[in-house]
Amino acid sequence: MLxxxxxxxxxxxxxxxxxxxxxxxxxxxxxxxxxxLFLWLLxxxxxxxxxxxxxxxxxxxxxxxxxxxxxxxxGTSEKGNNLIMDExxxxxxxxxxxxxxxxxxxxxxxxxxxxxxxxxxxAVQIGGSMAGLLGRWMRLSPGDVRILxxxxxxxxxxxxxxxxxxxxxxxxxxxxxxxxxxxxxVPCLIAAxxxxxxxxxxxxxxxxxQILFSPDTPFDYLLLAKVIVAGIAFGLAGFLFSTCMHQIKxxxxxxxxxxxxxxxxxxxxxxxxxxVLGTEDYTGLGVLSxxxxxxxxxxxxxxxxxxxxxxxxxxxxxxxxxxMGFKGGEVTPLFFIGAALGHTIAVLVGAPVDLFAGIGFxxxxxxxxxxPIACTLMGVELFGTSNVxxxxxxxxxxxxxxxxxGIYSAQRLGVSKKWE
Amino acid sequence: MLxxxxxxxxxxxxxxxxxxxxxxxxxxxxxxxxxxLFLWLLxxxxxxxxxxxxxxxxxxxxxxxxxxxxxxxxGTSEKGNNLIMDExxxxxxxxxxxxxxxxxxxxxxxxxxxxxxxxxxxAVQIGGSMAGLLGRWMRLSPGDVRILxxxxxxxxxxxxxxxxxxxxxxxxxxxxxxxxxxxxxVPCLIAAxxxxxxxxxxxxxxxxxQILFSPDTPFDYLLLAKVIVAGIAFGLAGFLFSTCMHQIKxxxxxxxxxxxxxxxxxxxxxxxxxxVLGTEDYTGLGVLSxxxxxxxxxxxxxxxxxxxxxxxxxxxxxxxxxxMGFKGGEVTPLFFIGAALGHTIAVLVGAPVDLFAGIGFxxxxxxxxxxPIACTLMGVELFGTSNVxxxxxxxxxxxxxxxxxGIYSAQRLGVSKKWE
Numbered sequence: 001m002l003x004x005x006x007x008x009x010x011x012x013x014x015x016x017x018x019x020x021x022x023x024x025x026x027x028x029x030x031x032x033x034x035x036x037l038f039l040w041l042l043x044x045x046x047x048x049x050x051x052x053x054x055x056x057x058x059x060x061x062x063x064x065x066x067x068x069x070x071x072x073x074x075g076t077s078e079k080g081n082n083l084i085m086d087e088x089x090x091x092x093x094x095x096x097x098x099x100x101x102x103x104x105x106x107x108x109x110x111x112x113x114x115x116x117x118x119x120x121x122x123a124v125q126i127g128g129s130m131a132g133l134l135g136r137w138m139r140l141s142p143g144d145v146r147i148l149x150x151x152x153x154x155x156x157x158x159x160x161x162x163x164x165x166x167x168x169x170x171x172x173x174x175x176x177x178x179x180x181x182x183x184x185x186v187p188c189l190i191a192a193x194x195x196x197x198x199x200x201x202x203x204x205x206x207x208x209x210q211i212l213f214s215p216d217t218p219f220d221y222l223l224l225a226k227v228i229v230a231g232i233a234f235g236l237a238g239f240l241f242s243t244c245m246h247q248i249k250x251x252x253x254x255x256x257x258x259x260x261x262x263x264x265x266x267x268x269x270x271x272x273x274x275x276v277l278g279t280e281d282y283t284g285l286g287v288l289s290x291x292x293x294x295x296x297x298x299x300x301x302x303x304x305x306x307x308x309x310x311x312x313x314x315x316x317x318x319x320x321x322x323x324m325g326f327k328g329g330e331v332t333p334l335f336f337i338g339a340a341l342g343h344t345i346a347v348l349v350g351a352p353v354d355l356f357a358g359i360g361f362x363x364x365x366x367x368x369x370x371x372p373i374a375c376t377l378m379g380v381e382l383f384g385t386s387n388v389x390x391x392x393x394x395x396x397x398x399x400x401x402x403x404x405x406g407i408y409s410a411q412r413l414g415v416s417k418k419w420e
Numbered sequence: 421m422l423x424x425x426x427x428x429x430x431x432x433x434x435x436x437x438x439x440x441x442x443x444x445x446x447x448x449x450x451x452x453x454x455x456x457l458f459l460w461l462l463x464x465x466x467x468x469x470x471x472x473x474x475x476x477x478x479x480x481x482x483x484x485x486x487x488x489x490x491x492x493x494x495g496t497s498e499k500g501n502n503l504i505m506d507e508x509x510x511x512x513x514x515x516x517x518x519x520x521x522x523x524x525x526x527x528x529x530x531x532x533x534x535x536x537x538x539x540x541x542x543a544v545q546i547g548g549s550m551a552g553l554l555g556r557w558m559r560l561s562p563g564d565v566r567i568l569x570x571x572x573x574x575x576x577x578x579x580x581x582x583x584x585x586x587x588x589x590x591x592x593x594x595x596x597x598x599x600x601x602x603x604x605x606v607p608c609l610i611a612a613x614x615x616x617x618x619x620x621x622x623x624x625x626x627x628x629x630q631i632l633f634s635p636d637t638p639f640d641y642l643l644l645a646k647v648i649v650a651g652i653a654f655g656l657a658g659f660l661f662s663t664c665m666h667q668i669k670x671x672x673x674x675x676x677x678x679x680x681x682x683x684x685x686x687x688x689x690x691x692x693x694x695x696v697l698g699t700e701d702y703t704g705l706g707v708l709s710x711x712x713x714x715x716x717x718x719x720x721x722x723x724x725x726x727x728x729x730x731x732x733x734x735x736x737x738x739x740x741x742x743x744m745g746f747k748g749g750e751v752t753p754l755f756f757i758g759a760a761l762g763h764t765i766a767v768l769v770g771a772p773v774d775l776f777a778g779i780g781f782x783x784x785x786x787x788x789x790x791x792p793i794a795c796t797l798m799g800v801e802l803f804g805t806s807n808v809x810x811x812x813x814x815x816x817x818x819x820x821x822x823x824x825x826g827i828y829s830a831q832r833l834g835v836s837k838k839w840e
Contacts, residue, residue, distance in 0.1 A: 010656065013820050013837055165812050169793070180600040181835045185792070186816050193644075193809065224613075236430065372605070373589070373793065377808075385805040388797075389613065392585050396606050400433050415601045417433055 020147075020187045027134050027148065028155050028191045031127045032198025035159040038104055038122060039204050042285065045112040049283075050290040056114040056283065059270055063263025066106045067325055071260075077102050077129075080327075081121055082410035084128035085175060088149050089412065091142040095132035095149065099125050106327035114270065114283035116317035117328025119160050124329070127156025127195075150175075150184040151191035158192030159199040162206035163381040167192035170374040177370045177404060178415030207287050209301055209361070211383045213352035223351065224393065227359060230345045231394040234360055235401025237341055238367025241315050241334065242407045248323035266324025270317060281310075282317040286336040297332075300339035300357040311341035330407050331365055338364030358383050359394040366395040367402030370411060440567075440607045447554050447568065448575050448611045451547045452618025455579040458524055458542060459624050462705065465532040469703075470710040476534040476703065479690055483683025486526045487745055491680075497522050497549075500747075501541055504548035505595060505830035508569050511562040515552035515569065519545050526747035534690065534703035536737035537748025539580050544749070547576025547615075570595075570604040571611035578612030579619040581751075582626035583801040587612035590794040597790045597824060599834030627707050629721055629781070631803045633772035643771060644813065647779060650765045651814040654780055655821025657761055658787025661735050661754065662827045668743035686744025690737060701730075702737040706756040717752075720759035720777040731761035750827050751785055758784030778803050779814040786815040787822030790831060 049055050070078050077083070077099040087095055107122040131152030135145040150171045158167025168188040173180050215223075252262045274280050281295040289296035295310045307313075318333035342360025346353045358379065366375035372395040379391030400417055469475050490498050497503070497519040507515055527542040551572030555565040570591045578587025588608040593600050635643075672682045694700050701715040709716035715730045727733075738753035762780025766773045778799065786795035792815040799811030820837055 009823050009838070010659065010821050014652075016838065017820065165796075165809060168812070178602040180793070182598040182792075182819075182837075183835050186820055189812065189816055193813075197641075232434075239430065372602075373600075376585075376797075380800050380805050380808055385800050388800055389585060392588070392609065393613075396609055399602075400437065400606055401430050403429050415603055417602075418429070418436065 017186060021190055023138065023140070023144075023148065024151055024187055024191045025194065027127075027131050027151060028194035029198055030130045030134070031152060031155040031191075032159045032195035033202065034100065034104070034126045034130065035123050035156060035195065036199045036202035036204045038107070038126065039119070039160065039199070040202075041104075041108050042111055042119065045108055046284055046288075049112055049114060053280065055112060056271060056274060056280065059113040059115060060264040060267030062109050062113040062115075063267045063325055064260050066109055066327060067260045067263050069102060069106060073098060074102060077125075081124055081128075082408055084124065084149055084153065085408060085410035087128075087132070088146050088175060089410070091146060094136065094145070095128050097129055097133040099129035103129075103327055107329075110321065110326040110328050111284055113267075114274075114280065115267075115321040115326040115328065116270070116283050116286070116314065116333060117321050117326060117330075118285065118318075118332030118334070119329045120157055120331035121329030122327070123156035123160035124153050125156070127152035127154070131155075147184045147187055151187045154188035155191040155195035159195040161378075162196060162200070163378055164189070164192035164196040166374050166378040166381055167196070169377055170371055173371040173374050174369060174408065174411065176412040176414035177406070178413070178417065180373065207298065209298070209358065209382055211301070211354045211358045211387060213355040214386045224390070226345075226349050226351050227390045227393050228397055229349070230342060230351075230356060230359065231363055231397025232401050233341060233345060234338055234363035234394060235367040235398035237311065237315070237337055238334070238364045238369075238398060238402040238406075241319060241330075241337065241364070241368050242402075242405055244315065244319035245323045245330075245407060246405065246409075248319055252324055263325035266320050266326065269320050269324075273313070273317065277313065282313050285332055286314065287332065295340065297336050297339050297361070300336075300343045300360075301354045303353050306340060306343055308344050308347075311337045311344065314340060330368070334365040334368055335361045338362070355387060355390065358387070359390055362391060363394040363398040367398035368407050370399060370402065370406045372396050372399035437606060441610055443558065443560070443564075443568065444571055444607055444611045445614065447547075447551050447571060448614035449618055450550045450554070451572060451575040451611075452579045452615035453622065454520060454524070454546045454550065455543050455576060455615065456619045456622035456624045458527070458546065459539070459580065459619070460622075461524075461528050462531055462539065465528055466704055466708075469532055469534060473700065475532060476691060476694060476700065479533040479535060480684040480687030482529050482533040482535075483687045483745055484680050486529055486747060487680045487683050489522060489526060493518060494522060497545075501544055501548075501828055502830035504544065504569055504573065505828060507548075507552070508566050508595060509830070509832065511566060514556065514565070515548050517549055517553040519549035523549075523747055527749075530741065530746040530748050531704055533687075534694075534700065535687075535741040535746040535748065536690070536703050536706070536734065536753060537741050537746060537750075538705065538738075538752030538754070539749045540577055540751035541749030542747070543576035543580035544573050545576070547572035547574070551575075567604045567607055571607045574608035575611040575615035579615040581798075582616060582620070583798055584609070584612035584616040586794050586798040586801055587616070589797055590789075590791055593791040593794050594789055594828065594831065596832040596834035597826070598836065600793065627718065629718070629778065629802055631721070631774045631778045631807060633775040634806045644810070646765075646769050646771050647810045647813050648817055649769070650762060650771075650776060650779065651783055651817025652821050653761060653765060654758055654783035654814060655787040655818035657731065657735070657757055658754070658784045658789075658818060658822040658826075661739060661750075661757065661784070661788050662822075662825055664735065664739035665743045665750075665827060666825065666829075668739055672744055683745035686740050686746065689740050689744075693733070693737065697733065702733050705752050706734065707752065715760065717756050717759050717781070720756075720763045720780075721774045723773050726760065726763055728764050731757045731764065734760060750788070754785040754788055755781045758782065775807060775810065778807070779810055782811060783814040783818040787818035788827050790819060790822065790826045792816050792819035
C-alpha cells in the first residue's frame with residue numbers, strides 16, 4: 001500500500017503546476033489557432049463544394065493526391081491518432097511536426113471533393129504534432145513529452161468542438177479501455193480551456209444543438225427503458241462502424257493493388273452511392289446539409305421526416321472514405337450516425353426525437369471510442385443538465401455493448417468489459 | 421498488448437448485465453429504503469434537538485453509549501467505510517450485516533445530542549453492509565461480492581444525496597487516488613438510479629441548492645483566476661480537515677485512557693465551544709440552522725453576512741466529533757466547510773457568493789476524498805450546467821492541492837499527483 005505523506009508536498013505540486021502552465025501556453029496558442037484555421041477552411045470548402053457539385057467526380061483523383069502526399073512526405077504520420085497514442089504509451093520516435101500540415105491539407109482535400117469524414121482526428125493530430133514539436137524545442141524529458149502529448153489531444157479536441165471539459169477527460173480516457181488515470185488532469189484542463197478560448201478569439205463559432213425536451217416527472221421509467229434499448233443499439237452501431245473500418249482496410253490492402261488504387265476505388269464507390277441514392281447528404285461533414293430539408297446532424301434534432309436508414313448510409317460512406325485512404329476524423333460522422341439512428345429509434349418506439357438524437361450523438365461516439373465519461377460530459381456541455389441521467393445511461397450502455405475493439409487500434413485494454 | 425476480439429462477446433455482456441440487474445434489484449430496494457428511513461429519522465432528531473437544546477449536555481454520555489455499542493457488538497464494523505474499501509481491494513472476512521443497524525443507530529444518536537457529522541458515511545456503510553449480506557445469502561463468488569460492495573456504495577451515496585450519477589462515479593473513483601477503473605460501471609449505475617428512486621418513492625425530498633449566477637460572457641478570465649485561487653484554498657481546507665482528523669484520532673488514543681473517556685472529552689469540548697461561541701450552528705448536520713439567519717449550508721448560498729471563520733469552526737467541530745468516537749459521515753460537513761469558505765472568499769475577492777458557495781461545496785469534498793470527477797458531476801446534478809467549467813476547475817485544482825492523504829485511510833494510491 002503505497003502512500004505519500006510528506007510535509008509541504010503542496011509546495012512541490014504548486015511549483016509543478018506553474019511550470020506546466022508556462023509550458024502549455026504556447027502549445028494551446030498554436031493548437032487553438034491552427035484549429036481555428038482548420039475550422040474556417042472546412043466551412044469554406046464545404047460551401048464551395050455545395051456550389052460546385054461536379055467536384056465530387058474528382059474525388060478519386062484527390063485520393064491519389066492524398067496517397068502520394070503521405071507516401072512521399074508522411075513518414076510515420078500515416079498512423080495518425082494511433083501514433084500519438086502509441087507515443088504516450090511508450091515513447092519512441094516521437095510525433096513528427098509534418099503531421100499537422102499534412103493532415104490539415106489532406107482533410108481539407110477530402111472535404112472539398114466530397115469524402116465523408118470528421119474533424120476531431122485532424123484536430124487531435126494537429127494538437128499532438130505541435131505538442132511534440134514544442135516539446136523537442138523546449139528539450140523536455142520523455143516523461144514530460146508524454147504529458148505534453150496528452151495536453152495536445154485535450155487542446156485539439158476541446159477547441160474543435162468547443163467543449164474543453166470533454167477534451168480534458170477524453171485525453172485521459174481514450175488511452176485505455178476501462179481505466180482513467182489522472183496523471184495529466186490539470187495540464188490537460190489548462191490546455192483545453194486555453195485552446196478553446198484562443199479558437200473562439202479567432203471568431204470561430206460552434207454549431208449549437210438543442211434538446212428542448214425536459215422531463216416533467218423526476219423519473220419516467222418507460223422512457224428510461226427506451227433509453228436503455230437505444231443505448232444497446234448505439235453500442236452495436238459503434239461496434240459495426242469500427243468493424244467495418246477494420247475489415248474494409250484489411251480487404252482493400254489485400255485485394256487492391258497497387259496501393260494508390262485503393263483511394264481511387266473508394267472515391268468511385270462514394271460517387272456510385274451518391275448517384276444511386278440521388279443525394280449528397282452523406283458526403284462531407286454532415287453537420288448541415290446543402291438542401292435545408294436534407295439529412296444532417298442539425299436536422300436529426302428536428303421533428304421532420306428523415307430516411308430510416310440514414311445512419312447506415314453515413315456509416316458506410318464514412319467507413320469507405322476513411323478506411324480507403326482519405327483523411328479526417330471519425331467523430332463528427334459518429335455524431336451523425338448516432339443522431340440519425342436516435343431519430344429513427346425515437347420514431348419507432350415513440351419517444352422525444354430531440355432527446356434521442358442527442359443521446360445517439362454522444363452514445364455512438366462513446367461506444368466506438370470507449371470513452372463513456374467524456375461523452376456524458378459532452379452531453380452536459382452541449383445540451384445542458386436536465387437529461388444528464390439519460391446521457392449517462394445511454395453512454396454507459398453503449399460502452400458495454402460496443403465490444404473491445406474500438407476505432408483506435410492503439411487503445412489498450414485496461415479493464416475488460418467482462419468481469420467474470 | 422491485451423486485446424479481445426471474439427465474435428458475439430456482446431451476447432456474453434448482455435447475459436452478464438441481465439444477471440446483475442437481477443442481483444442488484446434487492447440490494448437497491450433494501451439500501452434505498454434504509455436510507456429513506458435514515459434521512460427521515462435524521463430530519464426528525466434534528467428538529468427535536470432544536471426544540472430541546474439541553475440535549476447537547478448529554479453528548480458526552482451519548483458518546484459512552486456509542487463506544488460500548490461498538491465495543492460489545494461492533495466487531496469489525498468500527499472500521500466503517502475503510503472496511504468496505506478494504507474488502508473491495510482484497511476480499512477478507514466480509515462486511516458484517518450488523519454494521520448497517522449499528523451505524524444507523526449511532527449516527528442518529530450523534531445527531532440527536534448535537535455532534536457535528538454527516539450522512540454519506542452512514543449511507544455508504546448501510547449500502548456496503550446490506551450488499552455484503554445479500555451477497556452471502558445469494559452465495560456469490562468473492563469476485564462478485566466485490567462488485568456488489570461497489571454497487572452498495574453507489575446505491576447508498578446516490579440515494580442519500582439524490583445524485584445517482586455522482587454515486588456511481590464516486591464508487592469507482594474513491595477506491596484509489598488518481599485512477600478510475602470501470603469494472604462495475606453499469607452495475608453501480610443501475611444500483612444508484614434504482615436506490616435513489618426507491619428513496620424518493622418513500623417520500624424523501626432533498627434540499628434544493630441554487631446558483632442563480634449565470635455567466636454573461638462565454639469566458640470571464642478574471643473570474644476564472646479567482647476560481648483557481650479559491651480551488652487552491654478548497655484543496656488546502658480538505659487537506660487541513662483530513663490532517664486534523666488523523667492527528668486528533670492519533671493523539672486522543674495516545675493520551676486519553678481508558679478509551680471510553682475519548683468520546684466524553686470530545687463531547688465536553690463540543691459543549692465548551694458552543695458556550696464560547698454562543699451558537700449551536702456548528703452542531704448537527706448544518707444543512708439548515710435553527711435560527712433562520714444563522715450559519716448553514718443553505719444560508720452560505722445567500723447574500724447575507726456570515727462569520728468569516730465559520731468554515732474553520734465547522735472543520736474543528738466535525739474533526740473532534742468524528743475523530744473522538746462519534747458516528748456519521750464526513751461529506752455534509754465538508755459541504756458546509758466548502759460553502760462557508762466559498763462565501764468568505766467571494767466576499768474577500770469580490771465574486772458571486774452563490775457561485776463560490778457552490779464550488780466550495782463540491783471542491784472541498786473533492787479534495788478531501790480525492791474524487792474530482794464525481795464532484796464535478798455532483799455540481800452538474802445539483803446546480804445545473806451553466807458553470808460546469810468552473811466546477812471542474814475548482815474540483816481538479818482542489819484535488820491537486822489536497823495532498824495524498826484523504827479522509828479514507830483505505831484509499832490506495834493509483835497515480836501520484838507528482839508526475840516527475
